[in-house]
Amino acid sequence: MTNAASASSGPSRRSFLASTAVATAAVAGGMPLLAACGGGQEGQKDGATSGKKAAKILPAFVASQVVTPDIPSKNGSPVGFTKAIPAAELKTSVAQKLGSGGKLTIMAPYWGAPPKGDNPYYTAMNKAIGVDITWQNQDGVTYDQKLGAILASSDIPDAVVVPDWNLTGRIPSAINAKFADLGPYLSGDKVKDYPNLAAVPTDAWQRGIFGGQLRAIPMPSSYVTGMAAMYRKDLFDKEGYAVPKSPEEFLSWAKEATRAKSKVWACDDMKWSALQIFGVQPGGDKALWWNMEDGKLVNRIETEQYLEALEWTRKLYAAKVVHPDAVSGKAGGSAANRFTAGQVLVYNNNISDWWGKTAEQRTQNPDFEMGVFDIFGPDGGDPTLWAGQPGGMFTFISKKASKQQIKDFLALCNFCAAPYGTKEFMLTAYGVEGTDYTVKNGLPTKTQQGINEVSSTYDLTGNPAPYVAYPDFPDITRGIVEWQQRMGAFTKKSTFYGLTVTEPTRWANLADDFEQLEDDVVRGRKKISDVQQAVADWKKKGGDDLRDWYKKLLDDNGSAN
Template sequence: MTPNAASASSGPSRRSFLASTAVATAAVAGGLPLLAACGGGQEGRKEGTTSGKDAEKLLPAFVASSVVSPDIPAKNGSAAGFTRAIPAAQLKTSVPRKLGSGGGLRIMSPFWGTPPKGGNPYYRAMNEAIGVQVTWQNQDGVTYDQKLGAVLASSSIPDVVVIPGWNLMGKIPSAVNAKFADLGPYLSGDEVKAYPNLAAVPSEAWQRGIFGGRLRAVPMPASYVTDIAPLYRKDLFAKQGYTVPKSPAEFLSWAKEATDARGKVWACDDMKWTAFNVFGVLSGSDKALWWHLQDGKMINRVETEEYLEALEWTRKLYAAEVVHPDAVSGKAGGDAGNRFTAGEVLVYNQNISSWWGKMSEQRTQNADFDMAAFDIFGADGGDPALWAVQPSNIFTFVSRKASEQQIKDFLAVCNFCAAPYGTKEFMLTAYGVEGTDYEVKDGLPVKTQQGVNEVNGAFDYTGNPAPYIAYPDLPDVTRGMVEWQQRMGAFTRKSSFFGLTVTEPGRWSNLADDFEQLEDDVVRGRKKISDVQQAVSDWRKQGGDGLRDWYKKLLDDNGSAAN
């Protein structure tokens, strides 16, 4: 079962990450920011990564969970799918005994909205079930990077700290190496088998938990298939007799036909991120993924013809006036989803989890509302050439000052929270206390307002099972999401630094920061493709070529984790 939608003010939650990485969920709809690369270097260094044979020695042994079988098995990098609610009497047990010692842990975590009060029924039930007294120190997610910087610079930090990948910037990566404990003695190799739910976390996610040459973090695993999907109004397509476009040229032609400015209907919102996928541009979700070794040469996404082609095609959409005016003016944030549900735009790109979010939201408001994700086509109308995103982007660390028992208690919390769908542990973690946090209606668990307020933004971050999608209230959506991932996963490749946590040298870490704004200016006609070419030339002279050599040496020294 999966939690119901959180309140509108809440940020990433356990539900938010069922289908994808945290990257898109933390960003708002419409267009995603280019998030800074995260990571740590070799022990004692402030830059680099750990991969290849060195990483193999650090990774936990993988033992797939057999507690509950999914309705739709994972395939081609997709999440697994669960389409039905499991009655309480049929829930399995994945943690047969309490692993906690009864001790206490202080955990600092980001929270979007108003944090729940400590000692609430959900927190009490979780602490009792795990055997660890957790005290949550929730911090404003919007300014979390500032709080992190201050806390990590101090001499006293909480026992456990959650760090989203997009907050691993500036001095924070090097502080990670200095402030947080090595979990290898407790998790590497067969040691992880003491925590079976953690052993079922995919190795590629654990690879991302390596910082400073040590396994320091418990990662939140996610599917590596692109999490940005072109979502369309299936109901309105059917009403107008439209067929889903299957090439860039078909899309532009359809968009001109479908747009009726007087009737306040536009074909699409900003489609830049779909364009990057259509034209096979290297992933922009993590700076390490911007680089790839091709034909013996290290290339960056901004240097490729595919990058320019994607921008040019998106520019044509704007020039044809088929993009909603609010997106043209730059109001592409949270309003994009509202424009979509209002029928003002027929296609927009967003995290695929929005498929469930919008369907759930609209079914009580518009019985005819229907949507889906169409398959990404290639630049020539054939198969796409997609690039994998990182298999984890939120990490939880333990203070280096923590005692051995505190580390074991932390892992007891993580193991409980990583319980798979269909277990008693999952039900408690995801829904809380029956009768208080949720009620069962028509066979489905439904959160109360108290549950919506309290059961999110806490234990969500301390452990998650292998990627899954579970929306039993909308089983067809669950199946649609998983099968879309499976089809797109068949055309997904892993670039040279897939699965690696990389910290770029500080002198170059902000080198590409202006490209996103330049992209937005170009597609809206405020600047030209030639301005991008000039920016790339300047980027090379200002350190891009030096960074290229650095990445090439990194790959030569460590090898790739992609397979």
């Protein structure tokens, strides 16, 4: 788990595109980001809204018919587009300019050096939408600090983007105090004024309810896991390795494949995959840590599966089949570099890396080939997988905004939620042809200016239903969607799936130390018994009280699942 996106990976749904051969793989909603929904709500009770109350608030769903995907959604997977669509065949999803020509200032996280405000991409987008938008781009790595300071002040921008992993401390209560209710503009059939927003799945909109009101435009994501164990298929084929199909087989193979003297190790840190293999609920959103089992709410850290996952990962480290840099805790963004260098044969990360690393490596190594393991269960049978949240980034508009500003804001979001294969999508994702991208062999390819400027702004404010589109590698597009279709068949939704839950402030940091403890245990610095003791302490310090609070929340509201 990680608290922040790395510098090269702004978590944008637009990362599911082929933008250039100089690929920067992006985290696209699937990374198990550690999030806590802490903070009491001002003017609202702690908790969540579901059931009949939510039904009155949620927008109607009207699926988009503008473009037909090449691969349909199945078992909760994204849809897939395998081809680039020529400019002459692009459809129109916004028939008339909805913006009034007014002005909006928007604060958003940005990974990398932000561009100048008068660049051709911003100018073209503002003109097409009909809104004069000024971006206040902030460093994505330290965004939570800036966000907390801005929301604590009386002077906030007109609109603010908030990733779900920044919903910590007092930020949720500030959201309820500072941002407008969009229900009067979007609830029920009202959303039909904004057809691209009407095509956003209902599950994602449910996540946009904060403090009993529809306050956020959500970034939809597939609830099927995007965290995958990827392997060097080219090197597996060369060595004659079979893909392991159980934890036991994996450990046995890993011992055979590790050749430390030749600087080759079987794997990098595999904790994220281990938690999936052993059926542990996701470690991202805190509400997903809980599930009703045999009439009792049980937290993921209380389960046998949690301990089994840590124990299996510990065995990998103890067998010295894990790269030494991962042992020393350098398991972040450099794991993929160890993988492409051939120093590790398996690593886990967001499955978008399948495209990102392939596009990056094929320019220098035409034989480079990756594959993805299907997740197996503890005995080698079918796994038990858990749904992630169906939306992970939110855009809000200030309570001080005028009605016209809110309408201009919705015009922006509707434009940016245009589906793949439309003119609006092409402008949002690629920018201005000839400046931000060129078309080579039928494929749009970003220029260096496009790489620098077309990122982490408009694409965060509105997104279509989940999709994968890598037209430069259609086989990978198909591979990703079909993998998620297969994994979706084994995916269950836990009790608080789809809800944005605001935990009372007094318990917001209760489980903060578990991530570090997990990492210490798998590396042999702590023992499984230390985890059991930490769970016992967690119960006494408020875990049991938090369980009662969640149970009452469930009794009062029902599940959204």
